[in-house]
Amino acid sequence: MDTVVIVGLLKERLGIRTAVRDTYLEAIVNGVVTELADEKGIRLVASNAAHLMFAVDYATWHYQSRDSSEAMPRHLQYRLHNLMISAGGAAREL
Template identity: 45%
Template sequence: MESAVLPLLKARLGISTDSRDALLNALIIGIVSDCLNTHGIALEEAKAEHVMFVLDWATWKYQHPEDGTTPRSIQFRLKNLIIQKAGESSADMG
């Protein structure tokens, strides 16, 4: 996921050097890991909506290092991913 999101994140933030790559990759990895370990959602680099979700969340996290309340738009998209996962799981059972 880092290879897909990192260049987009740098472009969005106006970063043209590699000096912040370690921090930006840590944000991306943390989001992907949180989705998998906390919510059971395996984000896929091939799905544009997953890339954009990670991009938007990483942008917000970078711009708000003190953390705080995650924006409603990101919360809404995360809940939609959780619902989609639940729908896929129930479809597999039936």
């Protein structure tokens, strides 16, 4: 998965126009992609728009909830579970 594209879309979603937070946003995106692959068994495919937008939404939630103890929003849980089911529980590309 091309993390540069995810970071670009994440910045658009958050309304960030400068490169001041790029290092932090890149770390979040890399963490999200690694978490999905290593812990959830989901290898994101760059050509799949649903995968791309899930990564953006998931990274957005990570960024916005960094100081919060609230649970993951239901729509993200639902999409994550669907991705995990379609991966079949194995670490493979979808």
